[in-house]
Amino acid sequence: xEQTLVLIKPCGLERQLVGEVITxxxxxxxxxxxxxxxxxxxxxxxxxYAHLREKSFFEGLKExxxxxxxxxxxxxxxxxxxxVRDMTGYTNGRKAVPGTIRGDYSMSSQQNIVHSSDSIDTxxxxxxxFFRPEEIFSYKIHWRQFYATDEI
Ligand code: TYD
Numbered sequence: 001x002e003q004t005l006v007l008i009k010p011c012g013l014e015r016q017l018v019g020e021v022i023t024x025x026x027x028x029x030x031x032x033x034x035x036x037x038x039x040x041x042x043x044x045x046x047x048x049y050a051h052l053r054e055k056s057f058f059e060g061l062k063e064x065x066x067x068x069x070x071x072x073x074x075x076x077x078x079x080x081x082x083x084v085r086d087m088t089g090y091t092n093g094r095k096a097v098p099g100t101i102r103g104d105y106s107m108s109s110q111q112n113i114v115h116s117s118d119s120i121d122t123x124x125x126x127x128x129x130f131f132r133p134e135e136i137f138s139y140k141i142h143w144r145q146f147y148a149t150d151e152i
Pocket of ligand 1: 052057060061091109110112115116118
């Protein structure tokens, strides 16, 4: 099974969408393997958004990730990275398709409620960035409630 990282951004907490976001992933059939609330530091943001450091919006992005805590989660399932990314929607909430989290709750390309990993390789790195190994829980899951036997 694949694992992926989701952050509920400060705007998601401010908008009281934490339960809503979690419920969407749960109802889809993804399994929660780890979850914590934390304050993003400058250091963490510089690493997490290293690919955007030269962008004009970087300072704004930093501020938007720090004015309240974030919720970090590790979700697991078959092709979880793509499934979660599709549920997240396009970066700009105004362009995101209705039915996606951003398409339903965001009008902004910065205040866009959630972050989700964009590839399998990135997901591995991002999970390790936010969680120690003992903070990821490998409890038993009855995958047959979500997948046909030959898919598991
Ligand atoms: P990016 O990695 O391009 O998108 P995504 O979050 O969909 O993977 O950008 C990371 C974050 O940077 C994005 O969620 C919000 C912020 N951002 C802006 O503030 N303004 C912008 O124009 C863009 C493209 C991103």
